[in-house]
Amino acid sequence: MMYRLTPLTGLLLGLFAASSFAAAADIATAPAEAKIDGNALYQANCASCHGADRLGLNGPALLPGNLERLRRPDAIKTIAEGRIATQMPGFGDKLNGAEVKALTELIYTPLATTPAWGMREMRASRIVHQTGKLQDKPVFKADPLNLFVVVELGDHHATILDGDKFEPITRFSTRYALHGGPKFSPDGRYVYFASRDGWVAKYDIWNLKLISEIRVGINTRNLAISSDGRYAMIANYLPHTMVVLDTKDLTPLKIVDVTDDSGKSSRVSAVYDAAPRKSFIAALKDIPEVWEFSYDGKAGKLNSKKIEEPSFQPRRLRLDDYLDDFFFDGSYKHLIGSSRGGVGQVIDLDAGKKLTSVALPGMPHLGSGITWEYQGKPVLATPNLKEGVVTVVDMNTWQTEKQIPTLGPGFFMRSHENTPYAWVDVFNGSKDRDVIQIIDKQKLEVIAELRPSPGKVAAHTEFTRDGKYALVSIWENDGELVIYDAKTLQVVKRLPMRKPSGKYNIFNKISRSAGTSH
Known part of the structure; x- marks a missing residue:
């Protein structure tokens, strides 16, 4: 399904590090200084991700119309501290309070001419x-x-x-x-x-x-x-x-x-x-x-x-x-969605209305959700972008079956019809980002931890057509694909790659395998 990150809406995906709440509060109350050139700060710190003209590149466009759901105090905090579950770093260690405020004012200022496309x-x-x-x-x-x-x-x-x-x-x-x-x-x-x-x-x-x-x-x-x-x-x-x-x-x-x-x-x-x-x-x-x-x-x-x-x-x-992230059940009659605020709802697409609420604490990544049969019923499992947990939901009752603790917040979860395991990363964790955790789909618990390339970020598992092998990305410029025997969990081959963000098996995609995104 979905493979997505929601931006700070931009700068916000391109400007982050890590300050304390106190630091953010100081920034919010810092006096504005007219002599600070917000555009110069933007070009030096933000343009590489969000475009020199604020129209977006790797990060989203930074324009008032794109920031309606982000209040200015939250934008200030995001610039200073970064934004969870995005590629946006924090800049509180590089910019002072007045500079962060100047950047915030800039991104909430309309362009002189809105480009047409x-x-x-x-x-x-x-x-x-x-x-x-x-x-x-x-x-x-x-x-x-x-x-x-x-x-x-x-x-x-x-x-x-x-x-x-x-x-x-x-x-x-x-x-x-x-x-x-x-x-x-x-x-x-x-x-x-x-x-x-x-x-x-x-x-x-x-x-x-x-x-x-x-x-x-x-x-x-x-x-x-x-x-x-x-x-x-x-x-x-x-x-x-x-x-x-x-x-x-x-x-x-x-x-x-x-x-x-x-x-x-x-x-x-x-x-x-x-x-x-x-x-x-x-x-x-x-x-x-x-x-x-x-x-x-x-x-x-x-x-x-x-x-x-x-x-x-x-x-x-x-x-x-709002729905920032969503997932379909196997029949595509129901859409399961959530907002960044963690509000979960099940939509009956035939009836055209909300069917029920669903408990999805934290920030579930439904775009990476997968399904399987558990004790004779279909379940949905989703990693969490904010908390170290995988949520498993009974898709008949829409009640939580189990919360499986993990080493930290993940981004991708994958499986295959021919394997008893689901693989989940710790992509958004503060540590252990080099770990892939293996979940037994019938025990609903972590049964193994793999470190494909110690010290380097491991993410995005995908399976071969028959489910016999699992491919893991080492998410670094000097990265690689690490190929595992999905049964023995042993490495069988390594292929050097340049930050392989994802790999997509053609058969699994066009057959809409329950173990991968669609």
Whole structure:
């Protein structure tokens, strides 16, 4: 499902360290000094992550419209101390109180001109890399469904990895700062990438060729591919839009402005494909609503041969609270969501309303949630971005089955139908970030701890097609993939990589394995 971090909304993902509450309080009351150049401070400390123009890069855009849910005192605290569950460091050890206040004032100041990114800009940006006919079969001998697409953030590349031999087939450059997991066509032939700065790319895995690219926004959250392979839908932070593309050549089909009944606009938290429903589901960042977009080809016929294009008009579900993170049950009838405040709710998508509340303390990372059968019933398990615990929920009653203590806050949790174990990291911990913990799915307890590369951050486990091997990322520029026998928990191979943020098995993704994100 989802692979996402919520920003301080930006600076906030790019400006953090660690001060005390007392220090933050001092900053909040520090006198403003007119002579401090907030823009110079921004360029020196924030621009590398949030863009020189505050429009976002690796971190989100830092504009008033993107910061509506973040009050200024909280922004001051975030700049000084960092923001949990993000890449935003603290700057309290580098900047004094007046400087932090100057930065805060800057990011809440509107730009002189708000940049536009509409249909004209999209069409002008589109690049077609391949025009001739390509082979309709793989140009390599490896199993095309047991490949991994490995995203290497260290130098902005991706590797196509043979999941049987654990050998790279090819490696190619990508756009800067890919965000969220890549998505695949239903047959696994094509992979689609989205970057933080709005670029969407289509890559032909069978022919090892980049097909086309288009820039759909200024600051983009993620993308989804329809289960019939015809459409891509992209969620934007800036502008506040959703964009529909024709996957054949990434031609833009429609822009949907994201506003509520009063005209208030919103960023989009994320969009995902709900295959059994033949629809896209999107949660909104600044409006407590979920939107559903049908792409059902049965919408009607223009004539006996041509199917009418879906209208992509949203069905709007009003909620009690915002959804920053969400998860589907196996039927895709229910959506389980939570806000950064830890409010959990179960939404009946058929009825279009909240079904019940669910106890999800701390800050659950539902985008990394997985499911399995436990004592004859389906359960949902989610790591926690703020607390050292994995929450297991009975999906029949929506009651907590168990809270499993862990060494610290995690980010990714993964499993496979053919293994008795679930693997969870300590990605957000203050220590033990080099540990992967192994949970027995029937005992609901940690039964082993692995240190794939002592002293280096270990994260994002993914399994081979058959579940026999587990691949763990060492999240460092001089990182690697560490490959384990999933039964014996012994290392079988290591592959050097440049900060391999994630790797995605094609079969597990297109078959919607219960052990991985979709």
